[in-house]
Amino acid sequence: xxxxxxxxxxxxxxxxLAMFVTLSTLAAQSKNLTITAPDGIxxxxxxxxxxxxxxVIFIHGLLGSHLNWDAQSQNVGLQRYxxxxxxxxxxxxxxxxxxxxxxxxxxxxxxxxAAVINSTHARTPVLVGWSLGGTVISNYLAAYGSxxxxxxxxxxxxxxxxxxxxxxxxQVYRDMVSQDLRTHLDAERTxxxxxxxxxxxxATFERLIANAxxxxxxxxxxxxSMNVAASAGLSKARVPILLIYGAHDALVxxxxxxxxxxxxxxxxxxxIYANSGHAPFIEEPDRFNQDLSAFIDISSxx
Numbered sequence: 329x330x331x332x333x334x335x336x337x338x339x340x341x342x343x344x345l346a347m348f349v350t351l352s353t354l355a356a357q358s359k360n361l362t363i364t365a366p367d368g369i370x371x372x373x374x375x376x377x378x379x380x381x382x383x384v385i386f387i388h389g390l391l392g393s394h395l396n397w398d399a400q401s402q403n404v405g406l407q408r409y410x411x412x413x414x415x416x417x418x419x420x421x422x423x424x425x426x427x428x429x430x431x432x433x434x435x436x437x438x439x440x441x442a443a444v445i446n447s448t449h450a451r452t453p454v455l456v457g458w459s460l461g462g463t464v465i466s467n468y469l470a471a472y473g474s475x476x477x478x479x480x481x482x483x484x485x486x487x488x489x490x491x492x493x494x495x496x497x498x499q500v501y502r503d504m505v506s507q508d509l510r511t512h513l514d515a516e517r518t519x520x521x522x523x524x525x526x527x528x529x530x531a532t533f534e535r536l537i538a539n540a541x542x543x544x545x546x547x548x549x550x551x552x553s554m555n556v557a558a559s560a561g562l563s564k565a566r567v568p569i570l571l572i573y574g575a576h577d578a579l580v581x582x583x584x585x586x587x588x589x590x591x592x593x594x595x596x597x598x599x600i601y602a603n604s605g606h607a608p609f610i611e612e613p614d615r616f617n618q619d620l621s622a623f624i625d626i627s628s629x630x
Contacts, residue, residue: 360374
């Protein structure tokens with residue numbers, strides 16, 4: 329009996345050590361780089377995971393950064409993929425131009441994503457866009473088509489900035505661009521709270537608040553009138569597209585968004601996460617990571 333327990337214990341220890349060795353190796357392979365977008369702004373890009381695996385590019389949402397994807401980039405099961413993240417213009421460690429046109433023109437966001445794909449030499453990546461990241465994917469598809477990607481996942485993605493698809497929070501969006509610092513910060517905290525049906529742990533939520541504090545005020549004002557080429561983008565896509573939405577999304581009208589996307593492209597599939605709000609990849613990370621892995625594997629072999 330003691331021998332059996334000892335062997336089992338040794339097995340657990342060996343597996344744990346193997347996991348730490350794997351994570352340490354992958355951490356050593358992680359790298360940060362800066363690339364320049366066509367209009368001259370700098371974009372902070374991060375890479376981790378298996379450099380020889382299928383490429384996945386994660387695109388965060390409004391007020392975020394690449395840190396939004398910690399539950400994916402640090403997940404052992406996803407480390408077999410080449411994970412690429414970047415900070416959107418006006419966010420995180422990327423440049424924050426002051427001109428409104430730098431944010432209102434959806435083509436510039438598409439060009440940023442194309443620059444990330446080209447500069448990292450990501451071969452037919454799967455694109456994963458959260459919220460605002462969905463508009464980036466749509467604008468990319470409209471400008472560049474789907475020839476150079478394997479698939480796309482919209483995570484509570486904004487399909488179009490229309491009243492029927494966006495839940496009305498006029499005071500929040502107004503106060504987010506207030507010149508009064510207290511009003512501005514309180515509105516950003518309220519916006520982040522609206523992202524969750526189940527709020528994440530304190531450290532994660534505080535990090536999200538810090539992310540928001542780094543976001544450009546000019547961007548937050550201009551982004552509300554950003555043009556989104558969803559009609560041209562989604563309708564011309566010839567790769568698998570998956571929509572993942574939280575059933576309790578307080579920012580996007582889930583039913584209207586899915587209906588509009590599937591009207592543009594009837595081949596689009598969708599999944600609803602019953603216990604999530606606007607951020608299922610944070611609220612239900614285990615399920616999300618499994619669904620994402622399955623989608624990447626299917627998309628990468630087509």
